[in-house]
Amino acid sequence: MEIEYIKNIKSQLQNEIFYFEQIINNFTYHILSTNKIINEHYKNFDVNMFKLIIQKNKDTIEKLNNELKKLCKHNIIFDQIDLDYGEKQQEICYCEYCELNF
Numbered sequence: 001m002e003i004e005y006i007k008n009i010k011s012q013l014q015n016e017i018f019y020f021e022q023i024i025n026n027f028t029y030h031i032l033s034t035n036k037i038i039n040e041h042y043k044n045f046d047v048n049m050f051k052l053i054i055q056k057n058k059d060t061i062e063k064l065n066n067e068l069k070k071l072c073k074h075n076i077i078f079d080q081i082d083l084d085y086g087e088k089q090q091e092i093c094y095c096e097y098c099e100l101n102f
């Protein structure tokens with residue numbers, strides 16, 4: 001089913017974003033290191049390349065979401081989620097097939 005396929009790709013792109021954000025965080029954390037070996041490791045590190053990939057992934061996810069909106073014969077589920085350790089609740093609605101929020 002094409003919807004499942006798109007959902008899979010979306011989740012892969014999302015995982016990549018998470019992974020590249022960690023790489024950027026590691027870089028930022030080590031950039032002031034006084035250790036020669038670590039300095040050498042991060043020399044010529046192209047942080048902008050990772051930022052570009054993250055942005056590209058986000059753009060593609062947005063396009064795929066628009067595709068899902070058109071493709072899916074939505075079945076909207078209303079649910080409540082707990083906030084603040086169960087003291088507050090928020091109503092959410094999402095599609096049971098494409099999992100988009102509405």
Ligand SMILES: [Zn+2]
Pocket residue numbers: 068072073074075095096097098099100
């Ligand atoms: Zn749907």
